Amino acid sequence: MAHGRPSPRVLTGEQARRIAVRAQLLAEPRPTDLLDVVRHLTVVQVDLTAAVAPSADLVCWSRVGGAFHPDDLDDLLDAHEVIEVDGMLRPAEDLALFRAETAQWPGAEPLTEWQVRLQEWVEDNDGCRLDILDVLRSGGPTAVRHLPDTCVRPWRSSGWNNNRNVTMLVSLMERRGEVAVSHREGRERMWDLAERVHPDDDRVVPLDEALEERARRRLASLGLARARVAEVPGETYAVGPVGEEVAVEGVRGTWRADPDLLDRVDEPFEGRTVLLSPLDRLVFDRRRLAELFGWEYQLEMYKPVARRRWGYWALPVLDGDRFVGKLDCTADVERGVLRVDALHRDVTFDPGLEQRVDREVEELARWLDLEVAGPAR
Incomplete structure (x- = not known):
C-alpha cells in the first residue's frame, strides 16, 4: 500500500x-x-x-x-x-541576522542585471561615497541635504529618484552597512556612520x-x-x-x-x-x-x-x-x-x-x- x-x-x-x-x-x-x-x-x-x-x-x-x-x-x-x-x-539585536546578507551586497552570485548596474553606479561614484563618509566621521549625524554631491555619474531613472544622487547613494550605503539612521529631526533622517549607531555586538x-x-x-x-x-x-x-x-x-x-x-x-x-x-x-x-x-x-x-x-x-x-x-x-x-x-x-x-x-x-x-x-x- x-x-x-x-x-x-x-x-x-x-x-x-x-x-x-x-x-x-x-x-x-x-x-x-x-x-x-x-x-x-x-x-x-x-x-x-x-x-x-x-x-x-x-x-x-x-x-x-x-x-x-x-x-x-x-x-x-x-x-x-x-x-x-x-x-x-x-x-x-536582529542586525546579527542581516550582516551576512549585507556583506554580500549587492547580492549572491550570479548577480542580476539590475544588481550589476547598482554595483557599477556605486563604484563609479566612489569618490562621493568617501566624501560622505568623511563628512559623517568629522561632523556626526547629518541630513542628506547637507551631504556633498560629488557624484561623477548622475543617478538616472524613469521615476521620482531622477537626479537625487546623494539620496540614492546614501540608501545604497545603508544596504552596504556603511551608514545608518542615527535619529530624526522633524521629518528628516539624520545619517551617521553605522559603527556609531549599531550595537557593539558584531555577531554574524x-x-x-x-x-x-x-x-x-x-x-x-x-x-x-x-x-x-x-x-x-x-x-x-x-x-x-x-x-x-x-x-x-x-x-x-x-x-x-x-x-x-x-x-x-x-x-x-x-x-x-x-x-x-x-x-x-x-x-x-x-x-x-x-x-x-x-x-x-x-x-x-x-x-x-x-x-x-x-x-x-x-x-x-x-x-x-x-x-x-x-x-x-x-x-x-x-x-x-x-x-x-x-x-x-x-x-x-x-x-x-x-x-x-x-x-x-x-x-x-x-x-x-x-x-x-x-x-x-
Whole structure:
C-alpha cells in the first residue's frame, strides 16, 4: 500500500483569523512592554503621514493602548535598542541576522542585471561615497541635504529618484552597512556612520541560518503565511518551509502556521475593538487580507479625491477577529479636535458594536489629546 504525503490540517476561517489576530498582538491580553512588542512584530514600518498620527505610533498605540507615548518609541531609538533600517524599525539585536546578507551586497552570485548596474553606479561614484563618509566621521549625524554631491555619474531613472544622487547613494550605503539612521529631526533622517549607531555586538549569523530564523520570526508575527507570495513593498510576507503546513476552509492552496499559535487554536479567544494604521502588518498585504478575512481595503491617499471611497487615511476597524469598517478621520491639532468625517460600516452595527467603536474613537482622541468632533452615525 502506497503512502502519500499526509493531508495538512484544515482550519476553519474563524480559527485562521484568530491565529492571525493573536500573532499581531491585537487580542487580549494587551501587551505592556513596547520593546517586546517591536521584537515580536519584528518590523514596524516608518511613514510620517500624520493625517491622524505617524504610522509607527499608531501601530504601537493599537497594541499598547493609552499607556504608549510617542516619546517611548523615540527613547528606544535614542538608546539604539530599536534601529531604523531601510524605512523599517527593528530590534537592534536582529542586525546579527542581516550582516551576512549585507556583506554580500549587492547580492549572491550570479548577480542580476539590475544588481550589476547598482554595483557599477556605486563604484563609479566612489569618490562621493568617501566624501560622505568623511563628512559623517568629522561632523556626526547629518541630513542628506547637507551631504556633498560629488557624484561623477548622475543617478538616472524613469521615476521620482531622477537626479537625487546623494539620496540614492546614501540608501545604497545603508544596504552596504556603511551608514545608518542615527535619529530624526522633524521629518528628516539624520545619517551617521553605522559603527556609531549599531550595537557593539558584531555577531554574524551564517546566511542560511539567518534567513531561516528571520522566516521563523516573521511567521510568529503573522501567525499564518504563504511559503511564497508576490512581493509587497518593504518586508516580505513569504516564510518558505518553516512552521506547519495547514489549509484554510474556503481558501485555495496551503499555508504555513506558527506551531505555538496552532497549539492554542482551540483556547478561548478574547478579541478587542481596534483602530489600525493603514500600513499595519495585519492589513498591508491586501491579498492575504482578502483571503483570511474576506475584507476589501485600499489606502486611498494617492487617489484623486473624487475617486476615494473611504478617505485619505481611513483607519481599518477590527472587532475581535473580523473587520467591520473604515474610519475616515483627521487630527486637526490647531482646533484641538479629531474630526470624524465618516464611519464606513461593512457589517450591520448592533448597539454593542456601535458602543465599542465609539469607545475606541474616544480612546484615540484621548491619546492624541484631542476632542472628537462630528462622529458619523
